[in-house]
Amino acid sequence: MGGLIGARVSRLEDVRLLTGRAQFIDDVRLPGTLEAAILRSPVPHARIRSIDVSAAAALPGVSAVVTGADVKAAVRGPQPVTWRTIPDMFYPRTYALAVDKVTYPGQGVAAVAAKDRAVAEDALELIDVQYEELPVVSTLEQALAEDAPRLFDEWPSNVLGRTAVRKGDAATAFAEADLVLGAEFRFPRQMGTPLETRGVVATWDPFTERLDVWLTTQAPNIAQASFGEVLGLPVGKIRVRTPDLGGGFGNKFDFYGDEVVACVLSRRTGKPVKLIEDRAESFVATVHSREQKVDVEIAARADGTITGMRGTVHGVLGGALGTAGLGPCWVTAASVTGPYDIAALDMNLVGVATNRSPYGSFRGYGLPKSNFVHEHMVELLAKRLGMAAHDVRRKNFIKRFPYQSPVFVFDSGRYDECLELCLAAVRDAGWDRIRQQARSRGAAVGIGYSFQNEVTGLGPSRIQNLAGSAHSGFDEEVVRIDSTGHVTVHTGLSAMGQGIHTALAQVAADTLGVPLDHVTVLSGDTDASPYSGYGTGASRGAPLGGAAVRTAATRLKAKVLRIAGHILEASPDDLVIADGVIAVRGVPGRTVTMAEIGDAAYRRLNGRLPEDETPTLEEREVYDPVNVATAFACTAVLAEVDRETGVVTLLGYLIAHDCGTVINPMIVDGQLHGGAAQAIGGALYEELVYDADGRMRTRTFTDYLLPSATEVPPMAVRHMATPSEHIPGGFKGMGESGVIGGGAAIVAALPEHDLEITSLPITPPRLLAAMRKATSR
Ligand code: MCN
Numbered sequence: 001m002g003g004l005i006g007a008r009v010s011r012l013e014d015v016r017l018l019t020g021r022a023q024f025i026d027d028v029r030l031p032g033t034l035e036a037a038i039l040r041s042p043v044p045h046a047r048i049r050s051i052d053v054s055a056a057a058a059l060p061g062v063s064a065v066v067t068g069a070d071v072k073a074a075v076r077g078p079q080p081v082t083w084r085t086i087p088d089m090f091y092p093r094t095y096a097l098a099v100d101k102v103t104y105p106g107q108g109v110a111a112v113a114a115k116d117r118a119v120a121e122d123a124l125e126l127i128d129v130q131y132e133e134l135p136v137v138s139t140l141e142q143a144l145a146e147d148a149p150r151l152f153d154e155w156p157s158n159v160l161g162r163t164a165v166r167k168g169d170a171a172t173a174f175a176e177a178d179l180v181l182g183a184e185f186r187f188p189r190q191m192g193t194p195l196e197t198r199g200v201v202a203t204w205d206p207f208t209e210r211l212d213v214w215l216t217t218q219a220p221n222i223a224q225a226s227f228g229e230v231l232g233l234p235v236g237k238i239r240v241r242t243p244d245l246g247g248g249f250g251n252k253f254d255f256y257g258d259e260v261v262a263c264v265l266s267r268r269t270g271k272p273v274k275l276i277e278d279r280a281e282s283f284v285a286t287v288h289s290r291e292q293k294v295d296v297e298i299a300a301r302a303d304g305t306i307t308g309m310r311g312t313v314h315g316v317l318g319g320a321l322g323t324a325g326l327g328p329c330w331v332t333a334a335s336v337t338g339p340y341d342i343a344a345l346d347m348n349l350v351g352v353a354t355n356r357s358p359y360g361s362f363r364g365y366g367l368p369k370s371n372f373v374h375e376h377m378v379e380l381l382a383k384r385l386g387m388a389a390h391d392v393r394r395k396n397f398i399k400r401f402p403y404q405s406p407v408f409v410f411d412s413g414r415y416d417e418c419l420e421l422c423l424a425a426v427r428d429a430g431w432d433r434i435r436q437q438a439r440s441r442g443a444a445v446g447i448g449y450s451f452q453n454e455v456t457g458l459g460p461s462r463i464q465n466l467a468g469s470a471h472s473g474f475d476e477e478v479v480r481i482d483s484t485g486h487v488t489v490h491t492g493l494s495a496m497g498q499g500i501h502t503a504l505a506q507v508a509a510d511t512l513g514v515p516l517d518h519v520t521v522l523s524g525d526t527d528a529s530p531y532s533g534y535g536t537g538a539s540r541g542a543p544l545g546g547a548a549v550r551t552a553a554t555r556l557k558a559k560v561l562r563i564a565g566h567i568l569e570a571s572p573d574d575l576v577i578a579d580g581v582i583a584v585r586g587v588p589g590r591t592v593t594m595a596e597i598g599d600a601a602y603r604r605l606n607g608r609l610p611e612d613e614t615p616t617l618e619e620r621e622v623y624d625p626v627n628v629a630t631a632f633a634c635t636a637v638l639a640e641v642d643r644e645t646g647v648v649t650l651l652g653y654l655i656a657h658d659c660g661t662v663i664n665p666m667i668v669d670g671q672l673h674g675g676a677a678q679a680i681g682g683a684l685y686e687e688l689v690y691d692a693d694g695r696m697r698t699r700t701f702t703d704y705l706l707p708s709a710t711e712v713p714p715m716a717v718r719h720m721a722t723p724s725e726h727i728p729g730g731f732k733g734m735g736e737s738g739v740i741g742g743g744a745a746i747v748a749a750l751p752e753h754d755l756e757i758t759s760l761p762i763t764p765p766r767l768l769a770a771m772r773k774a775t776s777r
Helices: 014-018 054-058 068-074 117-125 140-144 170-175 220-231 257-269 279-285 327-334 367-385 389-396 415-429 431-440 461-466 500-512 541-568 594-602 665-685 742-749 764-775
Strands: 034-040 046-052 062-067 108-114 128-133 159-167 179-187 199-205 210-215 238-241 273-276 292-300 306-317 344-353 444-456 475-481 487-491 519-522 575-578 581-584 591-593 617-623 629-641 648-658 715-720
Touching: 034 117, 034 257, 034 279, 046 108, 054 062, 054 117, 062 068, 062 117, 062 257, 068 108, 068 257, 108 117, 108 257, 140 306, 140 344, 159 327, 170 292, 170 306, 170 344, 179 367, 199 257, 210 220, 210 257, 220 238, 220 257, 257 273, 292 327, 292 367, 306 327, 306 367, 327 344, 327 367, 367 389, 367 444, 367 742, 389 415, 389 444, 415 431, 415 444, 415 629, 415 648, 415 715, 431 444, 431 629, 431 648, 444 742, 475 500, 475 541, 475 594, 487 500, 487 541, 500 519, 500 541, 541 575, 541 581, 541 591, 541 594, 541 617, 581 594, 591 594, 594 617, 629 742, 648 665, 648 742, 665 715, 665 742
Parallel strands: 034 273, 210 238, 306 344, 487 519, 648 715
Antiparallel strands: 034 108, 046 128, 062 108, 159 344, 179 292, 199 210, 199 273, 292 306, 444 629, 475 487, 475 617, 575 581, 581 591, 629 648
């Protein structure tokens, strides 16, 4: 390799982002643009008796008003559900705006396009909607009650689907167990909260009859296909452009009704229509995630071997399905055995509709929950058997790879070493001493751990399609050297802050032997970018994009060497490239530059390009991996609890991490820090709260608490690298790693609650109650 893979180079994206030269969705200003706003239902569950838009339509400055009925008439089909994990599940047909009935507070019922947002919002107030309110089904218990009101007239219950994930013979494992332990876990609703909310600028061009959409999306090709499906247009008639994204965290993966509304309004008015979600709206209109109830039991032998696991995951879905469907909850069920070699699993999965916002993706998908569950059960078993939790981990770790988990084949791992790396980091940091000193002054301080493994690099199209995905898991990248020798990488992946442009530039520069600043990475335009089967999500950019760039650049390098060999009258095998200069090995002065090769391939072909070579320098690679790539990590947390107030202060945070070949350790560190901050939020602060009437209470960041710099402790990362054997370059993904293991490690670090905490977030009152319960035993 050429020395750039593994280098801590500064991110190429950052100069623009930090000097205010980025172009976010709200910066897209097309001549004649109208601004739109959506009227959202104030009630959770109701029939729409009537909508009168006449006063709104008559307001000066208003160009168009549409209702659900108008949208339904203007489109060919309902909103798509990308993941149909359970084929016979009920997938309600929902349109971009509610038709006849609303099933969650915040659901769009009408929309206005006006000369500016203020007029559009004024017009919303003039729309008269008559609701006939229906009994609210806001919680899992309400939804499952025998006499529960139903959300969907065409389906007999609020249980939309059931399935199970099974492996081995769980019944026998439990019958023969020395001991069986169980627990019930409750995980609240949470959501990703990128700095930038969602937005769209849609233009219907009547001359070319094409739709041109600027959209905050992580998956431009899926959005393009979804527009085609909903609007009944050939995909080639749709252009999706992605501006700079101010974060995504998974929730910009979904395809929302709002973008369809903007298209319908643009078609009606003949003008570009911009629709920018405001923060209060985003709390109801952007997908939520995480809410689950998980009941689990483990069967174990007296020596600490876990022989079986069984239970049920209830996914508390919303009043409409996000494009992820039940996906995140299925991942929790499928991954609940984590890094452990557990022979038998019988996990039921139930998807339940409630009058809450749609459920979708959030960084980590279902893994933070499955991790919390298996790590809690390990701690519980260790306590019951009087063993150290790490000994239970070591005893049960998967040791031989490839390993067939209940669903995936884990390609590689060195879990014991990763655990030792983490323990060594804790020793080096002197945490034991800090804990002892704290205890001697009476403070409640603890150290907690969790171990995770993580399927990344989604992912073989074969597996994805089998698992019910309407989209495939391949990725296409193009590497081009132009006539001046400059390299351009074209990618269909969206950059949303994770540094993918830098990573792909490093791979291309390293493979081709050119300096990093000779590479430009371009993305964000379906008319120009290659096709990314699944876009940015599931930590797939580095493994798939990296592999495709590496393969394409390797072929391109071979062509460069053939042309150089022709010019230098040397065998390509005798040539080396460094710093953009191709030289004959051992012959000083016989060189040709990449710029001269570019010139020979595009302009002065005559005599300089070998006769059997085609002009131009471009290679395209469509890469579909044969398997997923499993990253793994061990997290350690040092925490102090104020016994009087129940306030938790995190004093230290360490992650030992393996994502195969690391492209840029500095970015990986940053990704882990950011993910860990979200894990801290999920463990201690974040909860979307609905009141007894089913209305959303958390509509600002004073109610929905995010950790700030004060709550996020100093962090350190230790790297190890077990390269993926099947991915060219050996890269595994990790963009979600940081958020997965933090919750379990934080809870394990809190002293004196005696494993009483199985519900998140751990608010001070909850923690004090758990500590009181533990001491009263
Ligand atoms: N990387 C590396 N070497 C590896 C793996 C990764 O250097 N072996 C670096 C690369 O710079 C790469 C980054 O880490 O760009 C993340 O790589 P990868 O795990 O492949 O993840 P993706 O590029 O697919 O990014 C998506 C992932 C997900 S799914 C979410 S959600 C997420 C995330 O990453 N949302 C983010 N990171 C985010 N970071 C920011 N700032 N904002 C978000 O919204």
